[in-house]
Amino acid sequence: MFSIEEVKKSFLVSIWFMFLTFPIMVIRVNTIYKIVEWRWERMFYIGIGTFVISFIWRYLMRRKEMGVKKKEVGEDALPLAQRLLQNRRVSYPAIALVAVLALIYPFVFSLYQANIMITALIYVVIALGLNIVVGLAGLLDLGYVAFYAVGAYAYALLNYHFGLSFWVVLPIGAAIGALFGIILGFPVLRLRGDYLAIVTLGFGEIIRLILENWNEFSFGPSGIANIPRPSFFGIDLSLAETTRFVYFIMIGLTIFTIFVVNRLENSRIGRAWIALREDEVACQAMGIDKTKTKLTAFALGATWAGMGGVVFAAQTTFINPASFTIWESVIILCCVVLGGMGSIIGVILGALVIKLLPEYLREFSQYRMLLFGAILVIMMVFRPGGIITSVRRTYQFKGKSNRHA
Amino acid sequence: MPDFGKQILAVNGLSMVFGGLRALDRIDLDVRQGEVVALIGPNGAGKTTFFNCITGLYAPTEGDMLISPPRKDKNIRLNGLKPNLVTEQGLAxxxxxxxxxxxxTVLENVMIGRHCRMSAGIAGAIFRNRATRHEEQQVVEESYVILQKIGLAQYVNDFAKNLPYGAQRRLEIARAMATDPFILLLDEPAAGMNTRETEELDDLIEKIREMEGISILLIEHDMKLVMSISDRIFVVDYGKKIAEGTPEEIKSDPAVIKAYLGEESDA
Known part of the structure; x- marks a missing residue:
């Protein structure tokens, strides 16, 4: 393991990193005294650090390659976490624990923490929606945030003009989201892969630009303020109480989403989506209506973004087009890919990690996004299938010996 | 020659033009009920294009494609039907x-084949009412029966990609069978198979025809297989039909020998 060759390699890596980080880590211009400070000791730390890390990296890479070989031989062992989840004696108490934590969370932690969790849960819901489009149906959608915007503006505008309440607009937002999903779906029926990604990207930008420039309709870049928070049977709630209330709305909505998406996944329609992802031509040749399947995927995916948008508008009480940039689409897509495409638990974990990690990395202040990026890269190198890879349902038949997939 | 039932597939003057290339040039072909018909020809002769036209993947430039399903008493024109509708009519x-x-998984692959024979919609999927549950259960069982027939039951929960090559070929047949067809179109089912696997395939095709009463139209290069199972053979070359007849007739047809072995030069 510690051959001359390896040491040489690690040495080169550390030299390279010392060189790369030299400008930002070593040189510092002190503007008060107008002198340049040279912090050479930092260069030394980086050299030592990368030298050690490169050994660990190589060790992990070797382990990963061995895992790949094992898979080829057929000893396809599921990761420990996944095997635990499939064991009911572990999964049931785990679910109970999560449920209790979710219930006491807004009472134990501060309002600020509850608000962060609401945002994270909104992302869980919309990431589960995008998971239908990208993870199950295999249609790469880079403009997904458009449906989120549609939901948010639906609530803001319907409330502003007609005074409709949150509870009335929630299903309307979902329906408008689905409608826009179909509107996007029609022109892209013939497209796949890269082309589809570009068209959906354009669609997302069109929606944002309309919202930004059509002042009479959407109030332009200044956005819409004073959107009412959800009402609770007409009782006036304090800010803290409303936050908790929104938190529980989101918990409810998340459970609802998980329930529906799980059922869809293991249904006739869900199978058609996966078949479409796997092979479009074979899917049609097996009697599946491609048009219908694609449109239902777009519509049912956008529904959740529409709902998420309504809650988002109600939570923040102010929306403007700046909240719905391409960056948001990318983040939501990251949740799905990092979590594990097609896997519900994976996507939930992915969304929580991506929304909560930057918040808790605030201690590292300026290195926050750097660390976040590094974690994403490392995840994708060592677990390209995501945190939890999707598992297909297996069936048992009486009197037959079955092997598991 | 055994006596076959009525004509169930009739293709008349089918042409397919890609830009300047005439991939198919007025092909006529017919299949009768219970028959095994082979379509042979050198590489690039247009055999797969022919299949793609019939199954709706390509829209043919001219010509008619008619089917008369044994269970129904009417002719259906295939021209202009989308692939999924062609499959629904009973061509797989x-x-x-x-x-x-x-x-x-292997089972899910077969279940996809039954998709067009199912009816559950979005509401059914979400609320999982009795009809949907019943339908799902039935499809799982039917699919398993098909896998047993094709001899793939031991792989039921494996991913399709992890199957040995020969088993993958047979799974394709199982998946097509699940759509409940009256005619099965097999595009080079024996490609890449060894002698033993090819013999098993021979038995399987025979079984499908005998037990299920499904007619078969196949493209194949393995002449031993073609000669042993086909009732009739159509030969195409450069998009044109050059011969048709029983295996014996085809074996001695000068045009076929010319297409396969080349012309004798006079020099």
């Missing part, structure tokens, strides 16, 4: 280069 196909749903 396999692909030359295996096109399974790699990341689905």
């Amino acid at each position: 196909r396999t692909f030359q280069n295996i096109r399974l749903f790699q990341n689905m």
Whole structure:
């Protein structure tokens, strides 16, 4: 393991990193005294650090390659976490624990923490929606945030003009989201892969630009303020109480989403989506209506973004087009890919990690996004299938010996 | 020659033009009920194009394609039907280069084949009412029966991509069978198989015809297989039909020998 060759390699890596980080880590211009400070000791730390890390990296890479070989031989062992989840004696108490934590969370932690969790849960819901489009149906959608915007503006505008309440607009937002999903779906029926990604990207930008420039309709870049928070049977709630209330709305909505998406996944329609992802031509040749399947995927995916948008508008009480940039689409897509495409638990974990990690990395202040990026890269190198890879349902038949997939 | 039932597939003057290339040039072909018909010809002769036209993947430039399903008493024109509707009418196909749903289990692959015979919609999927549950249960059982017939029951929960090559070929047939066809179009089912696997395939095709009463139209290069199972053979070359007849007739047809072996030069 510690051959001359390896040491040489690690040495080169550390030299390279010392060189790369030299400008930002070593040189510092002190503007008060107008002198340049040279912090050479930092260069030394980086050299030592990368030298050690490169050994660990190589060790992990070797382990990963061995895992790949094992898979080829057929000893396809599921990761420990996944095997635990499939064991009911572990999964049931785990679910109970999560449920209790979710219930006491807004009472134990501060309002600020509850608000962060609401945002994270909104992302869980919309990431589960995008998971239908990208993870199950295999249609790469880079403009997904458009449906989120549609939901948010639906609530803001319907409330502003007609005074409709949150509870009335929630299903309307979902329906408008689905409608826009179909509107996007029609022109892209013939497209796949890269082309589809570009068209959906354009669609997302069109929606944002309309919202930004059509002042009479959407109030332009200044956005819409004073959107009412959800009402609770007409009782006036304090800010803290409303936050908790929104938190529980989101918990409810998340459970609802998980329930529906799980059922869809293991249904006739869900199978058609996966078949479409796997092979479009074979899917049609097996009697599946491609048009219908694609449109239902777009519509049912956008529904959740529409709902998420309504809650988002109600939570923040102010929306403007700046909240719905391409960056948001990318983040939501990251949740799905990092979590594990097609896997519900994976996507939930992915969304929580991506929304909560930057918040808790605030201690590292300026290195926050750097660390976040590094974690994403490392995840994708060592677990390209995501945190939890999707598992297909297996069936048992009486009197037959079955092997598991 | 055994006596076959009525004509169930009739293709008249089918042409397919890609830009300046005439991939198919007025092909006539027919299949009768219970028959095994082979379509042979050198590489690039237009055999797969012919399949793609019938199954709706390509829209032919001219010509008619008619089917008369044994269970129904009317003719249906296939021209202009989308692939999924062609399959719904009772034509199922396999692909030359295996096109399974790699990341689905073997059982799910077969269940996809039954998709067009099911009716559950979005509401059914979400509320999982009795009709939907019943339908799902039935499809799982029917699919398993098909896998047993094709001899793939031991792989039921494996991913399609992890199957041995020969088993993948047979899974394609199983998936096509699940659509409940009256005619099965097999595109080079024996490609890449060894002698033993080819013999098993021979038995399987025979079984499908005998037990299920499904007629078969196949493209194949393995002459031993073609000669042993076909009732009639159609030969195409450069998009034109050059011969048709029983295996014996085809073996001695000068045009076929010319297409396969080349012309004798006079020099």
